[in-house]
Amino acid sequence: xxxxxxxxxxxxxxxxxxxxxxxxxxxxxxxxxxxxxxxxxxxxxxxxxxxxxxxxxxxxxxxxxxxxxxxxxxxxxxxxxxxxxxxxxxxxxxxxxxxxxxxxxxxxxxxxxxxxxxxxxxxxxxxxxxxxxxxxxxxxxxxxxxxxxxxxxxxxxxxxxxxxxxxxxxxxxxxxxxxxxxxxxxxxxxxxxxxxxxxxxxxxxxxxxxxxxxxxxxxxxxxxxxxxxxxxxxxxxxxxxxxxxxxxxxxxxxxxxxxxxxxxxxxxxxxxxxxxxxxxxxxxxxxxxxxxxxxxxxxxxxxxxxxxxxxxxxxxxxxxxxxxxxxxxxxxxxxxxxxxxxxxxxxxxxxxxxxxxxxxxxxxxxxxxxxxxxxxxxxxxxxxxxxxxxxxxxxxxxxxxxxxxxxxxxxxxxxxxxxxxxxxxxxxxxxxxxxxxxxxxxxxxxxxxxxxxxxxxxxxxxxxxxxxxxxxxxxxxxxxxxxxxxxxxxxxxxxxxxxxxxxxxxxxxxxxxxxxxxxxxxxxxxxxxxxxxxxxxxxxxxxxxxxxxxxxxxxxxxxxxxxxxxxxxxxxxxxxxxxxxxxxxxxxxxxxxxxxxxxxxxxxxxxxxxxxxxxxxxxxxxxxxxxxxxxxxxxxxxxxxxxxxxxxxxxxxxxxxxxxxxxxxxxxxxxxxxxxxxxxxxxxxxxxxxxx
Numbered sequence: 275x276x277x278x279x280x281x282x283x284x285x286x287x288x289x290x291x292x293x294x295x296x297x298x299x300x301x302x303x304x305x306x307x308x309x310x311x312x313x314x315x316x317x318x319x320x321x322x323x324x325x326x327x328x329x330x331x332x333x334x335x336x337x338x339x340x341x342x343x344x345x346x347x348x349x350x351x352x353x354x355x356x357x358x359x360x361x362x363x364x365x366x367x368x369x370x371x372x373x374x375x376x377x378x379x380x381x382x383x384x385x386x387x388x389x390x391x392x393x394x395x396x397x398x399x400x401x402x403x404x405x406x407x408x409x410x411x412x413x414x415x416x417x418x419x420x421x422x423x424x425x426x427x428x429x430x431x432x433x434x435x436x437x438x439x440x441x442x443x444x445x446x447x448x449x450x451x452x453x454x455x456x457x458x459x460x461x462x463x464x465x466x467x468x469x470x471x472x473x474x475x476x477x478x479x480x481x482x483x484x485x486x487x488x489x490x491x492x493x494x495x496x497x498x499x500x501x502x503x504x505x506x507x508x509x510x511x512x513x514x515x516x517x518x519x520x521x522x523x524x525x526x527x528x529x530x531x532x533x534x535x536x537x538x539x540x541x542x543x544x545x546x547x548x549x550x551x552x553x554x555x556x557x558x559x560x561x562x563x564x565x566x567x568x569x570x571x572x573x574x575x576x577x578x579x580x581x582x583x584x585x586x587x588x589x590x591x592x593x594x595x596x597x598x599x600x601x602x603x604x605x606x607x608x609x610x611x612x613x614x615x616x617x618x619x620x621x622x623x624x625x626x627x628x629x630x631x632x633x634x635x636x637x638x639x640x641x642x643x644x645x646x647x648x649x650x651x652x653x654x655x656x657x658x659x660x661x662x663x664x665x666x667x668x669x670x671x672x673x674x675x676x677x678x679x680x681x682x683x684x685x686x687x688x689x690x691x692x693x694x695x696x697x698x699x700x701x702x703x704x705x706x707x708x709x710x711x712x713x714x715x716x717x718x719x720x721x722x723x724x725x726x727x728x729x730x731x732x733x734x735x736x737x738x739x740x741x742x743x744x745x746x747x748x749x750x751x752x753x754x755x756x757x758x759x760x761x762x763x764x765x766x767x768x769x770x771x772x773x774x775x776x777x778x779x780x781x782x783x784x785x786x787x788x789x790x791x792x793x794x795x796x797x798x799x800x801x802x803x804x805x806x807x808x809x810x811x812x813x814x815x816x817x818x819x820x821x822x823x824x825x826x827x828x829x830x831x832x833x834x835x836x837x838x839x840x841x842x843x844x845x846x847x848x849x850x851x852x853x854x855x856x857x858x859x860x861x862x863x864x865x866x867x868x869x870x871x872x873x874x875x876x877x878x879x880x881x882x883x884x885x886x887x888x889x890x891x892x893x894x895x896x897x898x899x900x901x902x903x904x905x906x907x908x909x910x911x912x913x914x915x916x917x918x919x920x921x922x923x924x925x926x927x928x929x930x931x932x933x934x935x936x937x938x939x940x941x942x943x944x945x946x947x948x949x950x951x952x953x954x955x956x957x958x959x960x961x962x963x964x965x966x
Contacts, residue, residue, distance in 0.1 A: 317341070318361075325350040334380075335359040342366050346401075348373040359383040363412075368393045372400045382407050387437070388415035395422040407432055414439040414461070424450045437461040439485075447471040456480055463487040463506070475499055486510070487530070499526075506530040508552070515540035524548075531556070532608070542599035549627075550606040559613040559637075601625045608632040610656070615639060622647040634658040634682070642666040643692075653677055658684040658706070667692035680704040684742065688712060691730055702737055708744035708765065714755050734758035743769065744791070750774035760786045767793035767816070777804065784808045788833075794819035799843060806831055818842070818864070831857050838864040840889070846874025862888045870895035870904070873915035878904055 308317040308326060313334035317326060322341040329336070333354050339361055348371035351357065358380050367389035375381060384405070391398045395418065402408070411433055413426065418441040427436065431453050443465040451457065457478050467489040475481060483504045491510040498518040499505070503525050507515075512534035517524070524546040531540060532554035539558055542548065601624045614636040622628065626649045638660040648655065655678060665688065675681070676698050683691075688710040696702065707730065715729035732738060738759045745768040756764075761783040766772050772795050773779065780787070788811050797804065797820035804822070806812060807830035817826065818840040825844075828834055834857050844865070856863070863886050872895040887893065893904045897915075 327353050329354070332356055335361075337361045338365060339363040340365070344368055346370045346374045348376070350374060352377060355379075357381050361385040362389070364388040367391060370394070370398045370401045372397055373404065374401045375405045378405060379407070381405050383410040384408060385410075385412040386416065387412045388440075390416065392417040392419075392422055395426065399426045399428070402426055403429055405430075409433060410435045412437045414441065417442055419443065420445060420447075420450050424452070427451065427454065429453060431455060433457055435459040438465070440464045443467055445469045445471075446474045448473045448476065450474065451478055454478060459483040461485045462489070465489055467491060472496075482525075500524045502526055504528045508532045508534070510534050513537055517541055517543045519544065521545060528552075542601070544600055546600045547603050548601065549603050551601075551604060552606075552608045553612065554608045554632075555611040557613055558609070559615060560618050562618065599624075602627065604628055605651075606630045609636070611635045613637055617641070619644075622649060625649055627651055629677075630654045632656045634660070636660050638662055640664045640666065643695075648675070650677055653701075654680040656680075656682040657686070658682045660686050662686040662688055664688075665691055665695070667694055675699045676701065678702050682706045683710060684708040684744075686710050696731075696735065699735070700737055702735065704740040705732070705738065706740075706742040707746065708742045709746070711747045712743070714748060714751070716752055732756060732759060736760065739763065741765070745769070748772045751779035753779065754782050755779055757782045759783060762786055762811075763789040765791040766795060767791045767819075768795070770794070770796040773797065777806075781808065785810060787812055789814045791816040792820070793817070793838075796820065797822055799823040828857055828860075832859055834860055836860075836862045839868070840864045841867045844868040845871045847878055856886075860886055862886060864889050866892040866894075868893075872897035872902065872904075872907060875904060875907070878907070 307320045308315055308329060310316075310330060310333075313330075313332065314337070315329045315333045315335065316337045317329075318337050318339040318341070320341060322338065322343065324343065325336075325338065325346070331353055334356055336354060336357055336359070340363070343362065343365040344367065346362070346367060346369070350371075351360070351374060355377050357378055360378075360381060360383070363385055364387070367386065368391070370386075370391070384402075391413070399422075402411070408430055409432055411427075411430070413423070414437045418426070418438065420443045423438055423441070423443060427433070427450070433454055434456055436454070436457060436459070439461045440463075443462065444467060446462075446467060446469070448471065451460070451474070455477060458480050460478070460481060460483070463485045464487070467486065468491065470491070475484070479501060481499070481501060484499070484502055485506045487506045488509045491507065491512060493512055493514040493516075494507065495514060495516045496518050497516065498520070500522055505526060505528070508530045509532075512531060513536060515531055515536065517540075521544055524543040526543065526546050526548055528550040529540075529542075529548060530550075530552040532552045534556050536553065536556040536558050539560070540553070542551075604625045605627050607625065607628060607630065610632045611634075614633065615638065617638075622631075628649050629651050631648065631652060631654070634656045635658075638657065639662065641657065641662060641664075643666065652675070655675075662683070663686070675695065678699055679701055681702065681704070684706045685708070688707070690712055691707075713729045715731040715733075732741060733754070733756065736758060739761060740763040741756075741759075741761055742763075742765040744765045748766070748769040750771055751773065756779075759782075764780075764783065764787060773792070775798065780790075785808070787809055790809070790812060793816045797817065799821055804817075804824070804826035806815065806826055806828055809831055811833050812831050813833050814836040815826075815828075815831075815834060816838040818838045820842050822839070822842040823844060825839075825847075828837070837856075837860060845868075847870075865887055866889040870893070875895055890905060891903070894901050895904050895907075897907075
C-alpha cells in the first residue's frame with residue numbers, strides 16, 4: 275500500500291509524456307504544408323499560431339506571411355540561427371519580444387508590413403536594436419507615428435532600405451532618420467505628411483531613391499538633395515517646386531510631380547542629369563503673353579522661407595521658368611492634362627535628347643514647328659485632345675521628324691497638315707488623326723493637278739503600319755489611297771460612305787492588314803458580296819454599326835480570330851455558317867443587336883456549340899411579334915414557325931376546300947326546298963302534260 279502513490283505518480287508521468295509526444299506529432303503534421311526549396315521555407319497562409327520548430331535548422335529564408343501569430347516570442351526563432359531573411363507580413367503581430375532576434379546574427383532582411391506594431395512599439399524597437407547587420411526593413415502599414423518610427427530606426431546605421439509606407443506620419447524633422455548614413459532607399463508614400471523641416475534628410479548622404487507619393491505636401495522650396503536619383507512626389511497638393519539655385523550638379527534622373535496642383539513649370543536644378551520628368555495632371559501653363567508689363571522686374575515672385583531663426587528670400591522669374599533649368603539630358607517629358615496654350619520660343623531647343631513628348635489634353639490652339647524643333651531624337655509625339663486648328667512648319671526644318679515613330683493628333687480641330695510634315699519621315703510607324711476634318715489627297719495621275727494644300731497623303735510611306743482615321747468626315751476613297759504602304763492596322767470607322775459600296779480601295783493593303791475597323795461606315799444591304807478572301811493575314815474585323823443583311827465572305831480568311839457584326843440588319847443566320855462560311859480560326863464573334871427572325875436561325879445551334887459567340891446572352895430574335903433571347907428557343911423548330919415551312923399551294927387548297935363544300939351544300943338545300951313549286955311554274959308556262 276505504501277508503494278501505491280509512487281506507482282500512481284509514475285503512471286501519470288508516463289501518460290503525460292505520451293500525450294505531449296502525440297500533441298507534438300499532430301503539430302508537426304499541421305506544419306507539413308510548408309514548402310522547402312533549397313534554403314527557403316515557405317509557410318505562408320498555413321493558419322499557424324506560432325513559428326514552426328520542425329523545419330530545417332539550416333534554413334536561410336523563412337516566409338510566414340498571413341498567419342495569425344500575434345506574438346513573436348523570444349524563443350520563436352532560436353531553432354534557425356542562420357536566417358538571413360524573415361517575412362512576417364499580415365500576421366496580426368502586436369508584440370515582438372525584446373530578445374526575439376537576439377541570436378539572429380545573419381539576419382539582413384526583415385519584413386513586418388501590415389501588422390499592429392504601434393501597440394507595443396517600444397518593445398519592438400528594443401528587439402530591432404538587437405540586429406546589428408539589418409539592411410532591409412519594411413514597417414509599412416503599422417499605424418506608426420513619426421515618434422514611433424524614430425525610436426524603431428534609432429541606431430540602425432546598417433540599414434540600406436526602409437519602408438514606412440501606409441502609416442500615420444505627419445511631420446518630419448531631423449530626428450526621424452538620424453544616424454542612417456548608409457540608407458539608399460526610403461519609401462514614405464501614403465502617409466499624412468504635410469511638412470518637412472529643413473535638414474530632415476541632410477544626414478542621408480547616400481540616399482538615392484525617395485518616395486513621397488500620396489501625402490499632403492503643399493510645396494517644395496529650395497530643394498537641395500543633390501545625391502538623389504529618383505524623387506516621387508506625385509499625388510500631393512504641390513503648387514510650387516523650386517530647386518536650390520546653387521550651381522552644383524544634381525544626380526537627379528527621374529522626377530515625378532504628376533497629379534498635383536502646380537501652377538507653373540517647376541524650377542529645376544541648373545545642373546542635373548534629369549532624363550524623365552512627369553508633370554501629368556496639374557494646372558500648369560505658360561502665361562507670359564497674358565502678363566501685360568514692359569519691365570522684367572515686374573515678372574517675378576518672391577518667396578519668404580523661414581527655417582528656424584533663419585529667413586531667406588528667393589526671387590523667381592515666373593514667365594521663363596524653364597530658361598535656367600538644365601534639360602539637356604531629358605528624354606521623357608509628360609506634360610499631359612494641364613492648361614498649356616502654347617510652347618514658348620526655344621522651349622524644345624533646350625531638350626536635344628528628348629525622345630518622348632506627351633502634350634495631350636491641354637489647350638493648345640496652334641503649334642509652330644520651328645527650325646531645329648522638335649529635336650532630331652524625338653520618336654513619340656502626342657498632341658491629342660487639344661484645340662489645335664493649325665500646324666505651322668517653318669521652311670527650314672523639312673524632314674525634322676526623321677526619327678519619329680508615333681504621331682498622335684487625334685481629337686483636335688485640324689483641317690489638314692503642312693505639306694512637308696512627313697517628308698523624310700522614314701521611321702514613322704503609327705499615325706492617329708482620328709476626329710479631325712481631314713481630306714485625303716487625290717491621285718495626281720488621274721486628276722493631272724495638285725491636291726488641296728490641306729490634304730493628307732499617306733501614299734508611299736513604306737514604314738507606316740498603323741493608321742487611324744476614325745470620324746474624319748472622309749469622302750468616298752479614290753483609287754489606291756494607301757498605295758506604297760504596308761499597313762497592318764487600319765481604322766476607317768465613323769466615315770459614312772467612305773467605301774462607296776466597295777472594298778476595292780483596300781486591295782493595296784489587303785495582303786498585310788491584320789486589324790481592320792469599318793464600324794459605322796454605311797455598308798448597305800445592296801452590298802451583297804462583301805468578299806474578304808484576299809485578306810490572308812486579317813486577324814480582327816469590325817463591321818458593326820452598318821446595315822448588312824448578309825454575312826461577309828470569310829471562308830478564305832485563315833487567320834481571322836475576331837469578327838464583330840453587332841448593330842447591323844441581319845435577320846437570319848446563313849445555312850451552314852459554322853461549317854462553311856466562318857473560318858475555323860475564329861475564336862470570338864459578336865452578333866447581338868440585330869433584328870433576327872427566330873424562324874431563320876437554324877444555324878444557331880452549330881454556332882452555339884462552337885463557344886465563339888461572346889455576346890451570347892444578348893442575342894435576341896423576333897417570334898410572333900415578341901422579342902425573345904435566342905438561348906431560350908426550343909431545341910427543334912418553334913411551333914409558330916411550322917406554318918411558314920408548309921407548301922403554300924397545299925395551304926391554299928386546304929383553306930379553299932371547306933368554303934367550296936359549304937357553298938355546294940347550301941345550293942343543294944335550296945334546290946330541294948323549292949323543288950315542287952318551281953316545277954309547277956315551269957310546267958304551267960310551258961303547257962306540259964302530266965299524269966298524276
